[in-house]
Amino acid sequence: MIEFKHVFKEYDNNVIAANDFNITIKQGEFVYVVGPSGAGKSTFIKMMYREEMPTSGQIKINEFELEKIKNKEVPFLRRELGVVFQDFKLLPRLTVFENVAYAQQVIEKSPEEVKERVERVLELVGLTDKTTMFPNELSGGEQQRIAIARAIANKPRVLIADEPTGNLDPNTANDIMEIIERINKEGTTVVMATHNSSIVNERKHRVLEIDDGRIIRDQKRGGYKDESNNR
Amino acid sequence: MKAITVKRHLVESFKSLKRNGWMSVAAFSAVTVTLLLVGVLLSIIMNVNKIAADIENDVQVRVLIDRGTTSKQREVLKKQLSGLNSVHNIKFSSKEQELKNVVGSYGNEFKLFGGDDNPLNDVYVVKTKKPSQTVKVAKEVRKMKHVYDAKYGGASAKKLFKIVDGIQKWGMGISLLLLFVAVFLISNTIKITILSRRNEISIMRLVGATNSFIRWPFILEGAWTGLFGAILPIIVVDIGYAWIHGILSASLASTGYRLLSPGIFLVQIDILMILIGILIGAIGSGLSMRKFLKI
Numbered sequence: 087m088i089e090f091k092h093v094f095k096e097y098d099n100n101v102i103a104a105n106d107f108n109i110t111i112k113q114g115e116f117v118y119v120v121g122p123s124g125a126g127k128s129t130f131i132k133m134m135y136r137e138e139m140p141t142s143g144q145i146k147i148n149e150f151e152l153e154k155i156k157n158k159e160v161p162f163l164r165r166e167l168g169v170v171f172q173d174f175k176l177l178p179r180l181t182v183f184e185n186v187a188y189a190q191q192v193i194e195k196s197p198e199e200v201k202e203r204v205e206r207v208l209e210l211v212g213l214t215d216k217t218t219m220f221p222n223e224l225s226g227g228e229q230q231r232i233a234i235a236r237a238i239a240n241k242p243r244v245l246i247a248d249e250p251t252g253n254l255d256p257n258t259a260n261d262i263m264e265i266i267e268r269i270n271k272e273g274t275t276v277v278m279a280t281h282n283s284s285i286v287n288e289r290k291h292r293v294l295e296i297d298d299g300r301i302i303r304d305q306k307r308g309g310y311k312d313e314s315n316n317r
Numbered sequence: 318m319k320a321i322t323v324k325r326h327l328v329e330s331f332k333s334l335k336r337n338g339w340m341s342v343a344a345f346s347a348v349t350v351t352l353l354l355v356g357v358l359l360s361i362i363m364n365v366n367k368i369a370a371d372i373e374n375d376v377q378v379r380v381l382i383d384r385g386t387t388s389k390q391r392e393v394l395k396k397q398l399s400g401l402n403s404v405h406n407i408k409f410s411s412k413e414q415e416l417k418n419v420v421g422s423y424g425n426e427f428k429l430f431g432g433d434d435n436p437l438n439d440v441y442v443v444k445t446k447k448p449s450q451t452v453k454v455a456k457e458v459r460k461m462k463h464v465y466d467a468k469y470g471g472a473s474a475k476k477l478f479k480i481v482d483g484i485q486k487w488g489m490g491i492s493l494l495l496l497f498v499a500v501f502l503i504s505n506t507i508k509i510t511i512l513s514r515r516n517e518i519s520i521m522r523l524v525g526a527t528n529s530f531i532r533w534p535f536i537l538e539g540a541w542t543g544l545f546g547a548i549l550p551i552i553v554v555d556i557g558y559a560w561i562h563g564i565l566s567a568s569l570a571s572t573g574y575r576l577l578s579p580g581i582f583l584v585q586i587d588i589l590m591i592l593i594g595i596l597i598g599a600i601g602s603g604l605s606m607r608k609f610l611k612i
Contacts (some may be wrong), residue, residue, distance in 0.1 A: 135523070158528075164524035175520050179336065189524040194319045236524065 087113055087242065088275065090136065093143035095299075103129035104140065105299040111277065113243065116270045118286050119279040121296040127279040130296060131248045134277065135167050136160050148243060156191055157287055165193060168245045168274075172252035174229045176221040182208070182232050183217040189239040207235040211265055227258035231265065238269055245269055247278040251285065263289060266284030283310035322530070330537035337510045344506040348546025348598060351499035352590050355492050356554040359586055362488040368574050369481040378420065378455045380441040381465040390463050398460055403450035404443055412437040412523060422575070438465055496597060503601030507539060511605060518609050528610045536601045543598025547591045554590070555583050 088111040095104035103126040110119055119127050132138040133145060133243040136152055148306050149164045153221065176185050183204055190200040211231040221229055230250060237245060244292065253258035263285055270276045278284060286309060293308035294301055303312050334341050376504065381392060391409075399409055409612040415437045420427045430436060443458070445451050451469040511518070521531050559579045566576060 161525045161527045192526040
């Protein structure tokens with residue numbers, strides 16, 4: 087369960103990136119966040135994993151009330167969230183296996199548990215044959231699959247994805263979407279910011295449209311553009 | 318922290334020491350140079366302290382009692398001594414004890430003089446209330462009966478104390494300054510290695526690593542740097558001190574003052590250097606981490 091109540095965010099340079107956000111996302115939902123660059127999508131995403139703090143208002147992620155938790159507790163919030171980025175953000179000096187295992191080591195799992203879980207998630211993203219390779223030896227699509235494997239290694243209740251297909255060709259993007267939808271079907275909430283109109287139009291889910299720091303549309307099974315009033 | 322995590326941190330810190338190659342060498346050299354200077358200064362300071370203590374012990378009058386004096390006559394003498402105004406306390410030291418001291422300081426050869434061959438006198442060790450009173454007390458004591466001689470070593474003590482005081486203060490000051498410089502150098506060196514890994518750290522935070530989980534491998538890495546950096550200074554100081562001790566002991570022998578003998582003293586210095594090395598390494602890298610761990 088994700089809840090935004092009267093959330094405002096103003097940056098130091100007076101840009102208002104969030105103007106009274108009121109959103110509730112239930113457990114297991116799949117939500118696209120769309121809108122032009124600079125509209126506030128990334129800020130919305132970043133506030134969820136507390137990379138950015140709102141200027142005012144309340145954000146609740148599961149039992150975490152973000153404006154109340156201390157810096158020390160942030161790692162524990164992040165363990166409930168899996169985050170995937172456009173640029174993958176893999177650790178370049180670690181192998182595929184080690185990259186995914188890192189998330190598990192952080193929560194102090196035993197080596198046996200880590201091995202088992204890493205193999206499971208790599209199987210889920212279809213990369214069991216490349217465990218000993220390094221990220222720079224892999225294609226973009228493969229790297230993104232590792233990033234997703236890492237994000238779901240700790241069985242998070244929420245998967246947050248910021249333009250996960252932004253650097254990928256259409257076919258690879260489709261593969262990645264297959265994986266993300268599969269994860270969603272297993273009960274994980276997915277919040278995904280994207281510019282990819284064909285994905286949003288073909289794989290229909292709830293759509294939040296943000297423009298100029300405001301939520302201008304919240305539509306069940308919506309398209310990339312609001313078709314109801316022919317914009 | 319679980320055992321597997323401790324093990325992981327240890328392995329991780331070693332790996333990163335190796336991966337950072339020349340940066341590690343740079344940090345390591347900074348420790349080496351600092352510890353070398355600190356080791357030398359420490360040796361000097363501790364020896365100065367030793368000599369200062371020797372001098373302090375000299376602020377006493379040793380009343381040599383005539384050989385053949387009976388114990389009754391000795392008691393009378395003791396009463397006379399304690400009657401003096403500036404006397405603080407009086408200790409009796411038999412000639413057997415005196416010989417033991419000599420053997421302890423100069424070697425077993427002097428055991429030859431044991432028993433009836435003992436040429437030494439029984440001694441009253443008289444401590445005065447102030448160092449400056451030794452001269453006066455000695456003069457008065459010499460006039461007393463059954464006194465063979467009264468010796469005092471504190472005549473030039475005042476001047477010496479001044480020198481000793483100076484060496485102690487300056488030495489400590491320079492040592493502290495050096496340690497600061499070392500911490501600064503190491504934290505800067507490590508900061509550069511961290512800078513190149515800032516991205517990694519942000520990813521670590523993103524997957525929910527606590528600050529301490531991120532920090533420990535770095536702190537351990539610093540500690541290893543300190544430990545390995547201490548090796549060379551230990552070798553140099555150990556060999557150097559033994560050598561200098563050999564030379565100086567001979568020329569100091571006539572003065573009655575002695576340097577700390579190698580052996581236990583060097584073990585102490587070695588342990589101290591290792592501890593200081595580990596500490597400045599760990600603190601240096603711990604400090605440079607702080608900036609990157611703010612959430």
